[in-house]
Amino acid sequence: MSITRVKRIGPKRVIIYVRLSDEDRYKKNKNDDSESIANQKSMLLKYALEQGWEVVAIYSDDDYSGTDNNRPGFNKMIEECEKGEVDIVLCKTQSRFSRDMEVIERYIHNKFIEWGVRFVSIVDNADTDVAGNKKSRQINGLVNEWYLEDLSDNVRRSLQNKREDGLFLGSFAPYGYKKDPNNKNKLLIDPVAAEIVKEIFSMYKSGMGYYKIAKNLNDRGILTPSNYKKENGSKYVCRSAKYGMRTQWCQDTIYGILRNEVYMGNLVQGKKTYVSYKNHKQINKPKDEWTYSYGTHEPIIDVDTWNAVQCKFKTRTRVTRTGKVYMLSRKVYCKECHQVFTRNLYKTSEGKTPYLKCKGVRLANHKCNNNASIRCDVLEKIIVDEINKQLDIYYNIDELDRLYTIQKKSLNSSSISKKEIFEQEKEELNTKINKKNDYYKSIYEDKLEGIISQDEFMMLREKFSKEIEEYKKRIKVINDELLNIKTNEEKVQTSKKVFEKYKHIDKLTKEIVDEFIEQVLIGEINPETNTRDIEIEFNLIRLD
Incomplete structure (x- = not known):
């Protein structure tokens, strides 16, 4: 479909478009225009009068972002332009029209030309009728988009600060x-x-x-x-x-x-x-x-x-028909080939007896010579005896408290001071980031008002971005250090609680195994002595 535009004789028909992103404190009530919107209208009406243009409509979008493409006033303006009922679209700055580079290209640099519509913004001197002005408009569009990107980063940083401060941000x-x-x-x-x-x-x-x-x-x-x-x-x-x-x-x-x-x-x-x-x-x-x-x-x-x-x-564990996991599942390993010992049953005159055997013995591509099994009840008795030996050493409550206090003081003497230093440094870094973001917003406004040049703005933007990135990297290091301090504190506390909880164990349970045992290593049977090595690795910190 082709469109033929007839040149109109008489005053140029102008649509004024104004926009403001945030609600303004000077609104008298919800339905009133903000003072900034009113100021934009006044400035643009005066400019149109000076040029001898006829203002046929004024469209405004208050409290809408420059990236929002569903602005009601903006959409009405586009409809009027497409109908051919307007010659000029007038804005305070190009960013008032849109901060989205794709929208700038679609309308100002393409559709408006096709429809015979001229775009003018008076503060940043954008004018599609001026030869050589396009590159300047494109640079303005890029700067505005960069600002939006940085603004988005600032919002994310603000939310991140709230997360780091321990504030719950979920909807539910x-x-x-x-x-x-x-x-x-x-x-x-x-x-x-x-x-x-x-x-x-x-x-x-x-x-x-x-x-x-x-x-x-x-x-x-x-x-x-x-x-x-x-x-x-x-x-x-x-x-x-x-x-x-x-x-x-x-x-x-x-x-x-x-x-x-x-x-x-x-x-x-x-x-x-x-x-x-x-x-x-x-x-x-x-x-x-x-x-x-x-x-x-x-x-x-x-x-x-x-x-x-x-x-x-x-570790992944196999659930039995009763819906329970065997207490030593994924805890027992072969000392020779490091494969897991799996639980099986064999029939005896007394019924089915559970036993453990190295998985490597049955693997075709991983043959292990540690092929002797061990009855579950025998291994459980060995483990119970070893745990009781540990309890006999540590159970004296007075001695346990003394050892725990010594261990905690040793840990705290280094961790508490470090923790305070890290927390203070983190707070100072977040303050610096907030200040840099405020500075950046300020220089962007200065650039829009023509107080500083484009080159000055770009130089300062790059400087602030690099500084903020360095602050963020340091905060990540600090968070890792704080996590290590907390983990060490919890390990000492957990060890004391476990030793206080049990005085003597008669029967092994899944809970006891998980609290005491890291893993059990079982070696080959010695043919001369008919014995085998069984090593038990405990998962608690020794307090002595």
Whole structure:
């Protein structure tokens, strides 16, 4: 389709377009134009009068971003231009029209020319009728887009600061918690749901698998997290729920709860991000870029239970027909070939007897000579005896307290002072970042008003960007150091609690194995002595 434009005789018809991004404090009421919008209109009307142009319409968009392509005033202006009912579009600056380079190219440099519409912005001297002005307009468009990109980075930085300060930023509280009615960024325990969370951790710790736990909850009619939120008036909608059907507990839900550090009083946020300020599709961030905040709210699960459960995730274990995991599963390994010892049954006159044997013996491409099995009850007795030996050494409470105090003081003498120094440095770096962002916004406004040149703006922008990037790198190093300090403190505390918990052990359980044992190494049988080496590696820190 071809369009023929007839040159109009008489005053040029002008559409004035004005825009402001943020609400202005000078509005008298919600429906009034902001003072900045009024100032733009006044300036542009005066300019049009001086040029002898006829203003046929004024369109404005208050509280709309320059990247928003669904602005009502903007769309009406485009419609008028396409109809051929306007000769000139007049703005204060090109950025008022749009900060999106794609929009600038589409309309100012293409469609407007096709429609016979001239674009003029009076502060930055953009004029499509001036030869050689296009490159200047394109540079303006790039600078405006860079500003938007930097502004987006500033918003992200602001949210990141809130995450690092331990503020909860989620739309809905995790299952087991509710938002503080007086502070939406703080979590409070929901007593009803918290009891179910404790049960889930307890069942898994005792050896039950995901499926068995989910079935237990479904059989008892316990509401799933999404159904529980709905029952309590939340607007949360589970994406997997269809046609109003109630969801069921499943293995993925159980796994997600068991892996969520929120139940230990910590926040792990910033797991996803947007592709860009233009593309709002979410993508996953690498784990080392997640934000960890510790002790931000009251925990539902204690440190010992959490650590015991997480240890089980390090190795995959086979669930028996009863829905439980054998207590020594993935704990016993061959000292010769380092393959795992697997549990099997063999028939005797007394019935089926469980035993452990090196997996490497049966592997065709990995033949191991450590082919002698060991009965489960025999190995369990050996382990119980070794644990009791450790308890006999450490159980004296007075001595345990003394050793713990010495160990903690030794740790604190270096960690507390380091922690305070790191926290103070981190706070100072965040303050510097905020100041640089304020400076950057200020020089951008100076550039728009013509106070500083384009070259000066670009030089300062590059300088501020480099400084902010260095500050961010240092903050990441500090966060890693703070995490190491906290981990060491928890290890010492956990060791003391375990030794205080047990005086003597008569029978081995999954909980005891997870608390005491890192791994058990079993060697070959010596044909001369008919004995074999069995090494037990404990996972606790020695307090002496």
